[in-house]
Amino acid sequence: MKSADIRTSFVDFFRARGHRPVPSSPLVPQGDPTLLFTNAGMVQFKDVFLGARRPDSPRAVSVQKCMRVSGKHNDLENVGPSPRHHTFFEMLGNFSFGDYFKEDAIRFAWELVTEVWKIPAERLSATVFEEDDEARDLWLRLSTLPPERVRRCGAADNFWAMGDTGPCGPCSEIFVDLHPEEPPVSWEEGTDAGRYLEIWNLVFMQYERDAEGKLAPLPKPSVDTGAGLERVAAVLQGVGSNYDTDLFQPILHAAADLAGAKYGQDPEKDVSLRVIADHLRAVSFLLADGVIPGNEGRGYVLRRILRRAVRHGMRLGFEEPFLHKLVPVLGEVMGGAYLELAATRQASIATIKAEEEKFLSTVANGARQVQEEIERLRPLGQTTLPGAMVFRLYDTYGLPLEVIREIAEEERFKIDEAGFGEALEAQREQSRKATAEVQNRLAALREVLRGHAELAETHFEGYERTELIETPAEVVRLATWREGAPVRVSTLQRGQAGVAVLDQTVFYAESGGEVGDTGEIRWDGGRARVVDTQKDNSGVFFHFIEVEEGSLSRHTKVQLRVGHERRLAIQRNHTATHLLHAALRLTLGKSVRQAGSLVAPDRLRFDFTYHRGMFRQELEATEDLVNEWIRRSVATEIVQRSYQEAIAAGAMALFGEKYGERVRTVAVPGFSLELCGGCHVRNSGEIGLFLIESERGVASGVRRIEALTGTYALEEIRRQRTAYNELVLRLGIRSGDYEQQLHKADQLRQRQSELEAEMRRLRMQLVSGTVSPAGDEETLVDGVKILVREVPPAPANELRDMADALRSKIGSGVVVIGTRSDGNVSLVAAVSKDLTGRVKAGELVKKLSALVGGGGGGRPDFAQAGGKDPEKLPEALAAVGEAVREQLGR
Numbered sequence: 001m002k003s004a005d006i007r008t009s010f011v012d013f014f015r016a017r018g019h020r021p022v023p024s025s026p027l028v029p030q031g032d033p034t035l036l037f038t039n040a041g042m043v044q045f046k047d048v049f050l051g052a053r054r055p056d057s058p059r060a061v062s063v064q065k066c067m068r069v070s071g072k073h074n075d076l077e078n079v080g081p082s083p084r085h086h087t088f089f090e091m092l093g094n095f096s097f098g099d100y101f102k103e104d105a106i107r108f109a110w111e112l113v114t115e116v117w118k119i120p121a122e123r124l125s126a127t128v129f130e131e132d133d134e135a136r137d138l139w140l141r142l143s144t145l146p147p148e149r150v151r152r153c154g155a156a157d158n159f160w161a162m163g164d165t166g167p168c169g170p171c172s173e174i175f176v177d178l179h180p181e182e183p184p185v186s187w188e189e190g191t192d193a194g195r196y197l198e199i200w201n202l203v204f205m206q207y208e209r210d211a212e213g214k215l216a217p218l219p220k221p222s223v224d225t226g227a228g229l230e231r232v233a234a235v236l237q238g239v240g241s242n243y244d245t246d247l248f249q250p251i252l253h254a255a256a257d258l259a260g261a262k263y264g265q266d267p268e269k270d271v272s273l274r275v276i277a278d279h280l281r282a283v284s285f286l287l288a289d290g291v292i293p294g295n296e297g298r299g300y301v302l303r304r305i306l307r308r309a310v311r312h313g314m315r316l317g318f319e320e321p322f323l324h325k326l327v328p329v330l331g332e333v334m335g336g337a338y339l340e341l342a343a344t345r346q347a348s349i350a351t352i353k354a355e356e357e358k359f360l361s362t363v364a365n366g367a368r369q370v371q372e373e374i375e376r377l378r379p380l381g382q383t384t385l386p387g388a389m390v391f392r393l394y395d396t397y398g399l400p401l402e403v404i405r406e407i408a409e410e411e412r413f414k415i416d417e418a419g420f421g422e423a424l425e426a427q428r429e430q431s432r433k434a435t436a437e438v439q440n441r442l443a444a445l446r447e448v449l450r451g452h453a454e455l456a457e458t459h460f461e462g463y464e465r466t467e468l469i470e471t472p473a474e475v476v477r478l479a480t481w482r483e484g485a486p487v488r489v490s491t492l493q494r495g496q497a498g499v500a501v502l503d504q505t506v507f508y509a510e511s512g513g514e515v516g517d518t519g520e521i522r523w524d525g526g527r528a529r530v531v532d533t534q535k536d537n538s539g540v541f542f543h544f545i546e547v548e549e550g551s552l553s554r555h556t557k558v559q560l561r562v563g564h565e566r567r568l569a570i571q572r573n574h575t576a577t578h579l580l581h582a583a584l585r586l587t588l589g590k591s592v593r594q595a596g597s598l599v600a601p602d603r604l605r606f607d608f609t610y611h612r613g614m615f616r617q618e619l620e621a622t623e624d625l626v627n628e629w630i631r632r633s634v635a636t637e638i639v640q641r642s643y644q645e646a647i648a649a650g651a652m653a654l655f656g657e658k659y660g661e662r663v664r665t666v667a668v669p670g671f672s673l674e675l676c677g678g679c680h681v682r683n684s685g686e687i688g689l690f691l692i693e694s695e696r697g698v699a700s701g702v703r704r705i706e707a708l709t710g711t712y713a714l715e716e717i718r719r720q721r722t723a724y725n726e727l728v729l730r731l732g733i734r735s736g737d738y739e740q741q742l743h744k745a746d747q748l749r750q751r752q753s754e755l756e757a758e759m760r761r762l763r764m765q766l767v768s769g770t771v772s773p774a775g776d777e778e779t780l781v782d783g784v785k786i787l788v789r790e791v792p793p794a795p796a797n798e799l800r801d802m803a804d805a806l807r808s809k810i811g812s813g814v815v816v817i818g819t820r821s822d823g824n825v826s827l828v829a830a831v832s833k834d835l836t837g838r839v840k841a842g843e844l845v846k847k848l849s850a851l852v853g854g855g856g857g858g859r860p861d862f863a864q865a866g867g868k869d870p871e872k873l874p875e876a877l878a879a880v881g882e883a884v885r886e887q888l889g890r
Helices: 003-015 041-049 102-116 133-142 187-193 229-236 249-259 267-288 297-315 323-334 345-380 387-395 401-410 417-448 564-588 616-631 643-648 710-731 738-768 796-810 841-851 870-878 880-888
Strands: 059-067 088-096 124-129 150-153 159-161 166-177 196-209 215-228 467-482 485-489 497-502 519-523 526-535 541-549 557-562 594-599 604-609 637-642 662-668 672-675 690-699 702-709 777-781 784-790 814-821 824-831 855-858 862-867
Touching (some): 003 088, 003 102, 041 059, 041 215, 059 267, 088 102, 088 229, 102 133, 102 166, 102 215, 124 133, 133 150, 133 166, 159 196, 166 215, 187 196, 196 229, 249 267, 249 323, 267 323, 267 345, 345 387, 345 401, 345 604, 387 401, 387 417, 564 594, 564 604, 564 616, 564 662, 564 672, 564 690, 564 702, 564 710, 616 690, 643 662, 702 710, 777 880, 784 796, 784 870, 796 814, 796 824, 796 862, 814 841, 814 880, 824 841, 841 855, 841 870, 841 880, 870 880
Parallel strands (some): 124 150
Antiparallel strands (some): 088 215, 124 166, 159 166, 166 196, 196 215, 467 485, 467 497, 467 557, 497 541, 519 526, 519 557, 526 541, 594 604, 604 702, 637 662, 690 702, 855 862
8 A cells, every 4th residue: 555545545534434634734833832843643733632722623633744853752863773763754643522532542443454454453462551441441342352462551651641731641552563474572572673563552631630640530531643654654565664665765766876876785875865865854844834944943953954964965975965856756755745845846955955055065164174173282292172172063063073073083083072972961951941941931821821721712803993992892811920920810900011811802913924913902990001912822812911090800891992003004014025925926936935024013024935145136126016016006805715715716825834724815916815814904005115125045045035115115215315315415426417426436436445455555565664663673582583563553364464474574483463443452473384383373362462451362373362452552562572482481
């Protein structure tokens, strides 16, 4: 059975039994900062299991994209050597939300495995929690398994918990004997060797654990199951490794062809090929879900996975980017099930290639840094690279430890492994503390919102109006902060800041890049200022308020008024981002897709995928397109429709976003159609004017445009015009004749360049000429010639040239020059090659810079330093002789 057929058979089986098929949620969990990535099928239903959201259906089935590369679920280092571990995988799951329980869950699983997938019953076993007599009896009654193949296991293997507190319960796992033709072995031996392979886990959530560890039965027990598609495919396709299934074989063979190798002939090369195949899937799906390579969080994990694949490519002999060439192969394998792969293909290829090029350059530059450090340490008699230095190259520059180790070994150096480990652990501890702080804040918020399930979704009226006067809202819940922690209260007094939950609102809550509304709440005898509006996954709006008059209590009837001008400015910018998105796709091509946005009242920011910076003509063409559709004054069309209807109509969905069955579409007919829940103008003409301020890169394959609309754009044009007129006036250029103005500006720039060159020549002549200026000191210290000089202010590169010229002039000796400018001091030391074994320029400037309140260093033959005490420069220059004498006397 092909993998595509396994997916279909699973969903069809449960659909026929009343389960609602639910699309895979993105790899980036929505509204759950406790998780870096979606790591199980139940993640998108977490708030349902916690009681914070009502399910759309009591039964659901899904095929979920998952990543396990962080926390306790971190399989990264096992990928490659292991035949079954992956960073990215697919989880088949069926769910019951207070509907059926153990009996139907076990019956469904047994029927699917034996009747649809036709795995012989004699190859199957099941495990249950050691105290779960009910599950064991059900297996013996509903299946043909003999008692010896229904095993009791402890809590470590067969009891599942969402966290230290909350829903939990026993689980039951289904195992397959991969080698039934061989004599039976003990359970422990068989599972450890991988002969007895777990393919499906049925979790029975029947308890809630409190802070003291006590278990209380849940009023509505639920079911959460998960089966790894890769493992199921290996069993049904009769192969011994997940990598031998149709999910991986085309990628493995394509990678092997690029490397001039053959999969299955060299065990070491096979490991690298498996890493490449697995990591290609992870990288491509993360990019498709909107994750951007970066230096922290999810972007850092993406970059780390990509670079690990490139490192294994280097082991196979790749010296140029190669991973991006495999993206089309992945599309052939999985594109039918995941349409986002095709939609993001070109952008992903560009991003992966740019990251590969950057990393290969990093390896080359890092190798040079390692070499320089070795050359610095060797004359000192040292043969070990310090752990702190190794960690800096590893962490800051992304140089793999194995590359550093290889270079060191070639030079007969060692690595301070213990020091490196300490630095790495220190960083991890810092990360753990930061994570703990976030979790503590979330725990405190959960405590405030205890009983959150009883809060109904806030009814939002803000699309149609910005005031709620005649039908006042009611205050449902209030909270404030005490000693930095949120607490529930029944009343907020004048001067207090807090959070109000209302039964209805006109305030838009921050979402989809659009900032939350501000404004005011009024009631009899009181007023509060709304400073921000947020919402949670269940649709409850939180109004962050500051009480300015009176006191506000629960159940008070209140009138609402959104800041109208601010909202209108936000609407202009939001509709403008849609026009900008459409214009970019027309100007640059359909591979452009949104990678992030900010819609604020005073500006908009739009991130999009593209492999290079935009040319001026492209920016102007994009700006012209947007302004053309503004001038056309087209009425926007906002419609609620089914997700399938919206996509069929050509609506653009943002990958990485989670959509329900019903969606809201915003159209500027004839030009733009997007799924969007934000606030927009009624007519494109209301935007008034669109002005691009800047375009730049923010990550590999991701560009950013910042722009202004309406009065903010007009104000910027006036500011630029004022600056232009002032510049024309100061330069003495006649206004109006642009070509003449440009010509005059070029002449001035040329003249400036000529004068700067003349100044450089005169400074060099002054410093290195035959006549020494006043204050020049050339002395002998223990037979070594020393030249010390204060020179006129000059750029750093000229100071280096001066020192080099003076060193050439004296032949053998030590040169130290210093200069003062803008309250700072610069020092440069140069030592002739024949003396670097006795006098080190780096040590010299380090000692001298301390006298001027600064620091610095460098190579034995050349070094620079700076300071913040110009008055002490003469003292520092006077100390050169003694500093040299100290080094010579060693």
